[in-house]
Structures are given as structure tokens and as C-alpha cells.
Amino acid sequence: MRTTQPRLRLLHFFSRTDGHFTPEEIAERFRLAGEPIPIATLYQNLRVFSDHGLIGEVIGHGGELRYDANLTPHSHLRCNRCGVLMDVMLSLPDLQPLGPGQDWQITGARVELQGICPACQEAFPIPVL
Amino acid sequence: MRTTQPRLRLLHFFSRTDGHFTPEEIAERFRLAGEPIPIATLYQNLRVFSDHGLIGEVIGHGGELRYDANLTPHSHLRCNRCGVLMDVMLSLPDLQPLGPGQDWQITGARVELQGICPACQEAFPIPVL
DNA sequence: TTACGTGCAAACGTTTTGCACAAAC
DNA sequence: GTTTGTGCAAAACGTTTGCACGTAA
Secondary structure, eight states: OOOOHHHHHHHHHHHTOOSEEOHHHHHHHHHHTTOOOOHHHHHHHHHHHHHTTSSEEEEOTTSOEEEESOOSOOEEEEETTTOOEEEEOOOOOOOOOSSTTTTSEEEEEEEEEEEEOHHHHHHOOSOOO | OOOOHHHHHHHHHHHTOOSEEOHHHHHHHHHHTTOOOOHHHHHHHHHHHHHTTSSEEEEOTTSOEEEESOOSSOEEEEETTTOOEEEEOOOOOOOOOSSTTTTSEEEEEEEEEEEEOHHHHHHOSSOOO
């Protein structure tokens, strides 16, 4: 894996952010910064970084693939009103299913909590969704 | 919402299956049955059914959108080896985050367990993934 | 110097849209 | 008769690929 200009730029981007971005959103950031990154190069390197475990992948609300610099095991918490997504730590207890699935060997879990963020609780005290 | 021929055919399909299908997989089933369904009509009605709560949406292994006739609250269990996906019931304990996120109002959760299914445990006793 | 990465353009598969026609109410 | 849905063709969208050129090692 070679040290190239586009890879350094991408790593620099991830080192300064903690969000969950689609490829298009990342490209937009570079475009706005006046230093656009070719879309093929972007996709190629997101794949490479992900394969090498340098960044994580998250499935977004609409099913779109998002990349994430937070590599620690964590769950996600999404606001049902404004859609904001944050990382949370959950201490997960025994996740072995009872009944159907009890003979599976569980190796991991992906948990996405849904809820109303504090700002939306304040803005819309009466549930609208 | 009108009762039309394509909608009845689609509902009939979902009433007889309990899998998680992509639009293309559903179209393929109709094609094989000798009664193809136009792709635009299929997409339009999957959206309509989902909006009306008649079917559920699941994000598949590769991030693709899948539709699901099982409307009861359930989690998914996916095999890391063969990719098979099954529905499971989990009795989820307290999911309120501690620390960051503790001031959110939790309304639901989407849980996907990963593991090795019994058939794969038998076929590959030594972990390959 | 040679293997690897870049980045353009083109291809690709999936999903959506425009619209004239048909069917349901 | 009016509104809604159908289904074709075309467009749009996000992503991948082929390939000649550039660059890191």
C-alpha cells in the first residue's frame, strides 16, 4: 500500500472528522475546499482503506453506504425527527437467541437505536412522528 | 389505495413467503412463474406497500434494500459464512445509553446479530472467516 | 525500472420519472 | 367521468471498470 497524494488527503480528512459520510459527501467537502478529488480515486481508496481496516462502514438511514473514522466497537443512535446520527457505547448483555437461532454461534452484533434527540424533544414536545 | 391486478399479485406473493427479497429477486420470481411484472410497477408498489406499512424494509448484507412480509417486531440473524438471514426474537433489556446519548428518548432499535449458522458450523468446524 | 496508483471516460446495474393509456371507483 | 395506477421508454443515480499515463519505491 503506497503513500500517495490522494491517500494522504483522504486520511487527513478522516483524522479531522468524526461523522458518517457517503462518498458523495466526502467528494463535496473536497470540492468546496477548492481541491476536488476524482470520484474514481475516491471510491477506489475508500474501498482500500475499508479493506485494510483503516475506516469503518455504516449503513445509513436510506440504505446508503457511509464511511466512519471511528473504529472502536460502538452502536449508533439516530434521531427519528432530524435524522442526526451519533455514536454511543452500549454494554450489551447476553445476545444469544432463545428458541429459533439458539444453535447459532454468535460472533457480533450491529445495533442501531432510534429515538428523539434532546434538541428535537425541546423543539417538538408533542410527538409528530 | 386501489385494488389492482399487480397489487393483488404482489400481495399474494408476500402472503406465501417469509424471506427477505430485493426488487430484482421478486421480479425474477414472477418472470420464472411466466407472469412477469413490469419493473416500474414493482418499484412503485413496493414503495406504496412500505409507506402503508404492509411490508417491512431490511438492509441486506451488501447494503441493498430488501422487503419483508414479517411485520412483527423482530431482529435478524445473519451467517458470516453463507450469508443466510433468519428472523429471531430477542427480549431486549434496557437500551437507554449511559453517558453520551443518555438524554435521548429511545423509541426503538434495529438489531442485527452476526454469527455462524448450524450448517456452516458443521461444514467448516475451523473458522475460515 | 517496475509495480502500483491515478484519473479520465465509458459502462454498469439499480431505481426513478415522464407520459399516454387503461382500469378502478 | 374523474381520478388513480399501469407499464413502456428514457433519464438519473451511484458505483465500478478499462486503460494510458504518472509516480512511489
